[in-house]
Amino acid sequence: MPVPTFTAETLEPAARPTFYFIGVTTGSSSIQRVFPAWAAELGLDAVLKGIDLPLHAPADQYRRVVEFIRDDPKSMGALVTTHKIDLFQAAGDLFQQVDYFAKLMGETSCISKQGGDLVCHAKDPISSGLALDAFIPPGYWRDHPGATVVSMGAGGSTIAISWHLTQPARGTDRPARFITTNRSQPRLDHLRQVHAKMDANVPFDYLLNPTPDLNDAVVAAQPPGSLVINATGLGKDAPGSPLTAAARFPQGGLVWELNYRGDLVFLDQARAQQATLNLTVEDGWVYFLHGWTQVMGEVFHIQIPTAGPGFERLSQIARDTR
Numbered sequence: 001m002p003v004p005t006f007t008a009e010t011l012e013p014a015a016r017p018t019f020y021f022i023g024v025t026t027g028s029s030s031i032q033r034v035f036p037a038w039a040a041e042l043g044l045d046a047v048l049k050g051i052d053l054p055l056h057a058p059a060d061q062y063r064r065v066v067e068f069i070r071d072d073p074k075s076m077g078a079l080v081t082t083h084k085i086d087l088f089q090a091a092g093d094l095f096q097q098v099d100y101f102a103k104l105m106g107e108t109s110c111i112s113k114q115g116g117d118l119v120c121h122a123k124d125p126i127s128s129g130l131a132l133d134a135f136i137p138p139g140y141w142r143d144h145p146g147a148t149v150v151s152m153g154a155g156g157s158t159i160a161i162s163w164h165l166t167q168p169a170r171g172t173d174r175p176a177r178f179i180t181t182n183r184s185q186p187r188l189d190h191l192r193q194v195h196a197k198m199d200a201n202v203p204f205d206y207l208l209n210p211t212p213d214l215n216d217a218v219v220a221a222q223p224p225g226s227l228v229i230n231a232t233g234l235g236k237d238a239p240g241s242p243l244t245a246a247a248r249f250p251q252g253g254l255v256w257e258l259n260y261r262g263d264l265v266f267l268d269q270a271r272a273q274q275a276t277l278n279l280t281v282e283d284g285w286v287y288f289l290h291g292w293t294q295v296m297g298e299v300f301h302i303q304i305p306t307a308g309p310g311f312e313r314l315s316q317i318a319r320d321t322r
């Protein structure tokens with residue numbers, strides 16, 4: 001049962017310390033049940049409220065929401081999904097502090113208050129990196145020379161993942177290529193622009209693949225050990241998979257579905273080949289946990305563990321609410 005949410009027009013001053021979730025249909029998200037349980041565990045006196053905005057909302061709605069959070073004393077901050085790029089473009093000038101990743105990627109997933117400043121961060125490079133590191137061991141790419149990444153879907157997650165896996169600080173522990181496919185051209189162009197600013201020195205490919213059979217061909221051509229990612233949202237945000245039933249994953253490869261709920265056809269396709277091809281198959285659960293806890297750490301000025309028993313406990317609490 002969805003819980004009540006705000007719109008840009010219905011926001012009202014918070015009676016209790018409030019953490020907002022800015023999305024499209026926030027009332028039906030599982031975080032509505034998870035957050036109260038986490039708040040109790042972490043000793044936070046705060047409630048979560050959703051703010052629903054239409055896709056590509058008018059700029060004045062984004063500005064109204066950001067100004068409201070800035071001006072309302074009990075509004076602590078927000079996690080932003082879906083609107084990360086649009087909100088930053090419409091309201092980026094309202095922040096006194098903008099972190100390195102938000103500037104580089106032109107988006108924000110995290111609004112917080114630090115002292116008297118309104119602050120925004122792009123947390124996806126950190127949270128997707130923590131999720132990747134949880135199933136790809138250190139040295140993996142060095143040990144699999146030639147292995148590549150194919151990320152299907154050229155949105156915010158692929159930007160973040162591509163940064164994490166190709167940053168120069170990784171030295172030789174980087175994939176041989178990073179290939180992104182997308183059904184339309186504009187996001188591929190945006191990704192290319194972000195990569196140009198990153199100076200990663202890993203070859204990037206940007207492939208316009210309007211139909212899944214084209215993705216099949218790209219995936220089939222990758223060397224053993226390569227990583228294949230469904231970053232399109234297909235399976236959750238819309239039915240289906242970016243691959244056809246005939247697709248064949250790379251021998252000994254890694255497969256990552258970014259979502260963890262929905263009819264995840266891509267995940268089923270990978271699991272069907274898991275044993276014969278010796279695949280490591282991962283869903284988006286750990287990504288979900290890091291995405292929220294990274295933002296909560298910033299908004300509530302607390303350190304939340306990223307591994308070990310403390311992190312496992314938060315994971316278990318979240319699982320128990322499902």
Ligand SMILES: NC(=O)c1ccc[n+]([C@@H]2O[C@H](COP(=O)([O-])OP(=O)(O)OC[C@H]3O[C@@H](n4cnc5c(N)ncnc54)[C@H](OP(=O)(O)O)[C@@H]3O)[C@@H](O)[C@H]2O)c1
Binds near residue numbers: 153
């Ligand atoms: N587990 C987690 O906590 C977590 C965290 C982050 C993201 N995610 C999930 O990961 C997915 C991607 O997130 P994102 O932030 O990168 O999304 P995004 O910025 O909206 O990008 C999605 C990309 O996929 C493409 N796409 C969308 N629908 C498609 C379809 N029907 N067929 C083929 N391509 C399609 C889009 O193409 P166009 O450019 O043509 O529109 C777009 O480039 C979402 O489902 C999101 O929920 C999960």
